[in-house]
Amino acid sequence: xxxxxxxxxxxxxxxxxxxxxxxxxxxxxxxxxxxxxxxxxxxxxxxxxxxxxxxxxxxxxxxxxxxxxxxxxxxxxxxxxxxxxxxxxxxxxxxxxxxxxxxxxxxxxxxx
Amino acid sequence: xxxxxxxxxxxxxxxxxxxxxxxxxxxxxxxxxxxxxxxxxxxxxxxxxxxxxxxxxxxxxxxxxxxxxxxxxxxxxxxxxxxxxxxxxxxxxxxxxxxxxxxxxxxxxxxxxxxxxxxxxxxxxxxxxxxxxxxxxxxxxxxxxxxxxxxxxxxxxxxxxxxxxxxxxxxxxxxxxxxxxxxxxxxxxxxxxxxxxxxxxxxxxxxxxxxxxxxxxxxxxxxxxxxxxxxxxxxxxxxxxxxxxxxxxxxxxxxxxxxxxxxxxxxxxxxxxxxxxxxxxxxxxxxxxxxxxxxxxxxxxxxxxxxxxxxxx
Amino acid sequence: xxxxxxxxxxxxxxxxxxxxxxxxxxxxxxxxxxxxxxxxxxxxxxxxxxxxxxxxxxxxxxxxxxxxxxxxxxxxxxxxxxxxxxxxxxxxxxxx
Amino acid sequence: xxxxxxxxxxxxxxxxxxxxxxxxxxxxxxxxxxxxxxxxxxxxxxxxxxxxxxxxxxxxxxxxxxxxxxxxxxxxxxxxxxxxxxxxxxxxxxxxxxxxxxxxxxxxxxxxxxxxxxxxxxxxxxxxxxxxxxxxxxxxxxxxxxxxxxxxxxxxxxxxxxxxxxxxxxxxxxxxxxx
Numbered sequence: 001x002x003x004x005x006x007x008x009x010x011x012x013x014x015x016x017x018x019x020x021x022x023x024x025x026x027x028x029x030x031x032x033x034x035x036x037x038x039x040x041x042x043x044x045x046x047x048x049x050x051x052x053x054x055x056x057x058x059x060x061x062x063x064x065x066x067x068x069x070x071x072x073x074x075x076x077x078x079x080x081x082x083x084x085x086x087x088x089x090x091x092x093x094x095x096x097x098x099x100x101x102x103x104x105x106x107x108x109x110x111x112x
Numbered sequence: 113x114x115x116x117x118x119x120x121x122x123x124x125x126x127x128x129x130x131x132x133x134x135x136x137x138x139x140x141x142x143x144x145x146x147x148x149x150x151x152x153x154x155x156x157x158x159x160x161x162x163x164x165x166x167x168x169x170x171x172x173x174x175x176x177x178x179x180x181x182x183x184x185x186x187x188x189x190x191x192x193x194x195x196x197x198x199x200x201x202x203x204x205x206x207x208x209x210x211x212x213x214x215x216x217x218x219x220x221x222x223x224x225x226x227x228x229x230x231x232x233x234x235x236x237x238x239x240x241x242x243x244x245x246x247x248x249x250x251x252x253x254x255x256x257x258x259x260x261x262x263x264x265x266x267x268x269x270x271x272x273x274x275x276x277x278x279x280x281x282x283x284x285x286x287x288x289x290x291x292x293x294x295x296x297x298x299x300x301x302x303x304x305x306x307x308x309x310x311x312x313x314x315x316x317x318x319x320x321x322x323x324x325x326x327x328x329x330x331x332x333x334x335x336x337x338x339x340x341x342x343x344x345x346x347x348x349x350x351x352x353x354x355x356x357x358x359x360x361x362x363x364x365x366x367x368x369x370x371x372x373x374x375x376x377x378x379x380x381x382x383x384x385x386x387x388x389x390x391x392x393x394x395x396x397x398x399x400x401x402x403x404x405x406x407x408x409x410x411x412x413x414x415x416x417x418x419x420x421x422x423x424x425x
Numbered sequence: 426x427x428x429x430x431x432x433x434x435x436x437x438x439x440x441x442x443x444x445x446x447x448x449x450x451x452x453x454x455x456x457x458x459x460x461x462x463x464x465x466x467x468x469x470x471x472x473x474x475x476x477x478x479x480x481x482x483x484x485x486x487x488x489x490x491x492x493x494x495x496x497x498x499x500x501x502x503x504x505x506x507x508x509x510x511x512x513x514x515x516x517x518x519x520x521x
Numbered sequence: 522x523x524x525x526x527x528x529x530x531x532x533x534x535x536x537x538x539x540x541x542x543x544x545x546x547x548x549x550x551x552x553x554x555x556x557x558x559x560x561x562x563x564x565x566x567x568x569x570x571x572x573x574x575x576x577x578x579x580x581x582x583x584x585x586x587x588x589x590x591x592x593x594x595x596x597x598x599x600x601x602x603x604x605x606x607x608x609x610x611x612x613x614x615x616x617x618x619x620x621x622x623x624x625x626x627x628x629x630x631x632x633x634x635x636x637x638x639x640x641x642x643x644x645x646x647x648x649x650x651x652x653x654x655x656x657x658x659x660x661x662x663x664x665x666x667x668x669x670x671x672x673x674x675x676x677x678x679x680x681x682x683x684x685x686x687x688x689x690x691x692x693x694x695x696x697x698x699x700x
Binding site: 450454456459467494500508511514516 | 654
């Protein structure tokens with residue numbers, strides 16, 4: 001097994017770990033964290049694809065690499081937006097988790 | 113097994129362990145710290161995949177800036193951190209099965225690459241000399257897929273607009289909070305006095321060198337943003353009110369210049385975002401310089417969060 | 426001459442790695458946060474310094490300057506960050 | 522620039538105007554050398570280097586206005602050598618304690634009354650102290666004295682600190698007059 005395949009399997013496993021955290025953890029902040037973890041795994045898969053497409057004089061195909069750079073930036077922007085949303089939600093409802101008993105923000109406001 | 117492959121196996125094991133503990137650890141603060149470590153380890157993996165540009169971006173944005181954002185969020189939400197109920201055991205097992213399926217699918221795809229691997233690398237290398245750039249990734253970002261890069265900056269600005277829009281009405285146009293970090297510590301002030309000038313030189317270097325070596329506007333802008341945040345957090349300077357004209361001017365300067373050069377491409381070259389022959393490199397350097405400033409301000413303000421206090425005066 | 430330089434490199438880098446090992450052992454064995462910080466600042470800085478020193482003969486002069494700058498920046502960050510952590514521990518206890 | 526103008530500004534600013542210019546030039550040269558090291562002295566990279574050095578100098582002067590440091594190169598070189606020696610002693614000391622089977626530690630706090638006034642010089646001293654054997658500054662107490670955590674409180678820590686501070690003051694040119 002060469003290094004690219006090894007990192008490919010690592011990326012695949014990271015996607016699984018991130019997906020598990022995204023589904024099971026009820027705290028929005030932890031969901032954001034898990035989503036970023038998942039994203040890191042997907043980017044790594046792109047890196048492996050780029051590495052395998054290397055030609056003479058290059059370490060990898062620059063097109064997927066450039067796409068990953070763009071993707072990291074967009075993921076950051078989305079994370080910043082999501083965190084701001086979670087914080088506003090927390091300010092409005094006084095709770096920092098989406099538990100199964102609250103159907104929406106209105107519900108939470110009545111309780112708090 | 114060579115030393116390099118031993119290193120790779122250890123690195124992968126470490127990445128997976130840290131990634132898993134990011135999910136499993138109980139405290140949100142510990143999870144964020146784990147995530148920052150994960151980002152740094154991942155950037156080493158990128159170096160091993162011969163993608164140094166991506167490694168720099170991952171370390172700066174994926175680990176550093178995202179970590180900063182999440183740390184701020186944890187500090188702010190600590191008082192209301194109730195830790196809701198986790199889902200039940202059957203659902204968790206089902207989730208496990210689902211994740212295992214996804215991993216297996218991806219792993220099979222990774223273990224069986226296509227016979228003829230599709231690659232655009234030769235095409236890029238063929239056309240790169242025309243642009244005058246030496247770094248193929250910068251070539252893709254600013255020449256072949258310039259529209260993606262332009263829209264990426266627009267996404268960043270839209271995210272900032274979104275974050276600002278979440279401020280309460282009375283704070284609109286005011287100053288971002290950042291008080292969760294605020295601590296007038298002489299040691300922090302000492303660092304904020306010494307490090308930023310060095311960081312400025314390094315940020316400009318990262319932007320400048322991006323044309324021929326790994327680096328670029330985004331990595332340089334992140335370094336500048338980090339220095340700016342350090343000065344603000346140490347209390348040497350106030351965070352600017354989001355209504356300030358200079359702030360908004362800097363934010364749009366990069367994308368506007370990029371767009372203007374792109375539109376000029378219709379007149380002087382034959383298409384939108386095409387550069388006239390012979391002028392590609394100076395134009396790209398100008399765009400990168402403007403973008404670096406815009407990115408630095410945008411990242412700094414994104415990390416600072418929505419405005420919380422109304423502007424004084 | 427180059428043999429002398431190579432021997433110097435091997436000795437210095439090995440010694441640096443040894444100090445990193447000792448620092449890590451200290452990090453694991455020392456009883457509380459503040460004593461662990463001692464292990465981090467002193468021993469790891471020395472380890473990095475020795476590794477940089479060992480690499481100097483193998484590089485061109487400008488790259489050597491870069492290496493020394495890296496070491497100085499790590500010294501600065503090490504000195505500042507440990508003081509910040511130590512201050513926080515003293516004020517809020519190890520949990521804060 | 523005429524002399525009357527320099528005189529006016531010189532009175533208003535904490536340091537003399539010529540000192541400020543001199544300090545700025547020294548800092549700018551330092552930042553430009555950093556740029557040269559980064560770019561390996563490639564002539565094509567000099568233009569942006571000037572911009573970077575100018576920007577860095579501006580930020581540096583804004584964040585850390587030129588004080589009268591009275592920097593003494595020879596004493597500073599001596600102090601640097603002393604510092605290297607001490608950091609090796611520090612590293613070996615802590616490494617031996619870490620590897621020692623019985624873990625010989627006597628950790629505790631020591632209060633130290635620094636002679637340096639609060640400010641950049643004292644912070645520099647604290648940063649150096651945090652890299653020296655067995656001492657770790659943990660912030661300032663209410664009465665302005667430094668709280669220092671030690672690995673071994675049985676050692677004569679305060680005497681050692683006082684000696685280091687004298688050496689440090691000599692190297693950074695902190696005369697008693699500006700204390």
